[in-house]
Amino acid sequence: MSTPKLELVSHLLCPYVQRAVITLLEKDIPHERTYIDLSNKPDWFRQISPLGKVPLLKVDEEVLFESAVICEYLNEITPSSLHPADPLQKAKHRSWIEFGSNILNSIAGFYNAPDQESFEQKRNELTNKFIWIESSLSDRGYFAGGTFSLVDGVYGTIFRYFDIFDTIKDFGVFDNTPKVKEWRQLLQTRPSIQRAVTEDYAEHLLIFLQQRKSYLSTLI
Ligand SMILES: N[C@@H](CCC(=O)N[C@@H](CS)C(=O)NCC(=O)O)C(=O)O
Known part of the structure; x- marks a missing residue:
């Protein structure tokens, strides 16, 4: 599977964002990161974030939310796994x-x-x-x-x-x-x-x- 264009919508202090970044780095996945101010959420963010939370992962034209889902997805689209097989x-x-x-x-x-x-x-x-x-x-x-x-x-x-x-x-x-x-x-x-x-x-x-x-x- 070829890797889609990925953009992680992030916040400087968010530990859930860090989970996604760690997965991206562990798997050496090319991506962009966009940092937003959660006390002043941009309109474009409100329009694509169902829960108003970071992280979001833009995958080409699609949007994923919830860090666990994002990490599992990144883990699955790349070789080897950061989970045990059993x-x-x-x-x-x-x-x-x-x-x-x-x-x-x-x-x-x-x-x-x-x-x-x-x-x-x-x-x-x-x-x-x-x-x-x-x-x-x-x-x-x-x-x-x-x-x-x-x-x-x-x-x-x-x-x-x-x-x-x-x-x-x-x-x-x-x-x-x-x-x-x-x-x-x-x-x-x-x-x-x-x-x-x-x-x-x-x-x-x-x-x-x-x-x-x-x-x-x-x-x-
Ligand atoms: N269950 C979510 C939690 C994400 C979360 O709580 N993000 C916080 C920042 S660390 C957030 O965006 N809060 C919204 C706000 O502060 O308005 C996940 O795992 O992604």
Whole structure:
């Protein structure tokens, strides 16, 4: 199958966009990226985005939405797979990808928490979610061991938040999850994960966190 013309409609900070970028980079797929301002959505974007969300993938004249769908499509139109072949293992990877989206909700709760009490609640929620992952991780290497999979990309974008949170304070979220800690370090070295954001990502994220006017903002 020849690769169609691909354009990823993106936002500088969006972790779901990063999932798609990581897949594009892992699979070495030529594409264009267009960044939009979600606080001032262009009309052309509103007209093609059914949920008003990024990422969107324009495929020639067609439009795909939802990061999971986009990643699966990109994975399928190119050789080799970023999923295990075994149906049960593949389904498990998809479950943990979904869990990753749920963690992103907890992360949003963490940086938006208005006071110390709700902040602590969200910190504990995150700690407990990583304890769940600890029990599903392989003993060494990537999620499934030796091979990088879509699920690894998802968690690479999650850990990127903690790279910035760590510059504010050590919140101890990974204190009881040694395998997750090692996995996080390994993912930091993966070129597709490093290159899934622009060079000024950290600056933008810090400004975004300051603007929350949340408990975390007061610690910055
Ligand atoms: N389930 C969606 C979630 C995408 C999503 O939440 N994108 C956010 C940015 S990270 C968005 O576009 N929000 C719309 C807005 O802020 O108005 C996916 O996996 O693609």
